[in-house]
Amino acid sequence: DTAVSQTPKYLVTQMGNDKSIKCEQNLGHDTMYWYKQDSKKFLKIMFSYNNKELIINETVPNRFSPKSPDKAHLNLHINSLELGDSAVYFCASSGGRENNQPQHFGDGTRLSIL
Amino acid sequence: AQSVTQPDIHITVSEGASLELRCNYSYGATPYLFWYVQSPGQGLQLLLKYFSGDTLVQGIKGFEAEFKRSQSSFNLRKPSVHWSDAAEYFCAVASYSSASKIIFGSGTRLSIRP
Numbered sequence: 001d002t003a004v005s006q007t008p009k010y011l012v013t014q015m016g017n018d019k020s021i022k023c024e025q026n027l028g029h030d031t032m033y034w035y036k037q038d039s040k041k042f043l044k045i046m047f048s049y050n051n052k053e054l055i056i057n058e059t060v061p062n063r064f065s066p067k068s069p070d071k072a073h074l075n076l077h078i079n080s081l082e083l084g085d086s087a088v089y090f091c092a093s094s095g096g097r098e099n100n101q102p103q104h105f106g107d108g109t110r111l112s113i114l
Numbered sequence: 115a116q117s118v119t120q121p122d123i124h125i126t127v128s129e130g131a132s133l134e135l136r137c138n139y140s141y142g143a144t145p146y147l148f149w150y151v152q153s154p155g156q157g158l159q160l161l162l163k164y165f166s167g168d169t170l171v172q173g174i175k176g177f178e179a180e181f182k183r184s185q186s187s188f189n190l191r192k193p194s195v196h197w198s199d200a201a202e203y204f205c206a207v208a209s210y211s212s213a214s215k216i217i218f219g220s221g222t223r224l225s226i227r228p
Contacts, residue, residue, distance in 0.1 A: 041220065041223075042218075043204065043218040092157070
């Protein structure tokens with residue numbers, strides 16, 4: 001029973017393409033997140049949604065667009081992929097928007113741009 | 115602005131030896147503090163957290179951490195490491211405001227010497 005699942009696990013594509021990463025959590029959590037982890041393991045938040053409402057939107061290119069069809073899903077669509085988008089993208093969820101709620105992470109999607 | 119620093123990029127200890135991973139934070143008030151562990155190819159898992167009260171907190175897998183306000187530190191310790199503890203460890207800080215985000219440190223990679 002995977003708590004936070006992301007698909008695909010690996011994504012290899014060419015520059016300029018559009019791709020999506022899907023995330024689903026079965027924990028009944030209200031809040032979901034997208035993080036980007038670069039090659040130096042630095043982890044930075046990109047977006048956060050609470051009950052389908054966007055609450056954190058970091059300074060990321062508008063080529064990145066999150067979509068939350070319901071509170072159990074938070075997908076990430078990326079347009080016009082660039083070399084610098086190569087990274088591991090993690091989805092996470094927590095029981096609420098309060099920062100004392102621990103976050104549960106998926107196993108990541110490794111995106112490689114050729 | 116809040117920040118978190120993990121001064122050690124890579125630490126190697128012998129199996130059975132004690133471990134201490136350092137974490138320093140910068141914040142105007144007492145923040146929420148977390149330690150997460152990331153095994154290769156996986157997402158982050160919460161080890162322990164500190165919000166208030168007893169400054170020595172116990173976590174999973176035999177880890178503990180001590181909050182020292184005077185030193186703005188939240189160091190992670192384990193009395194005797196096991197080979198399975200080899201992983202990347204992240205300290206994180208968050209404010210009480212739910213509108214702000216959780217900030218992760220740059221991580222410390224732990225290697226275990228047989």
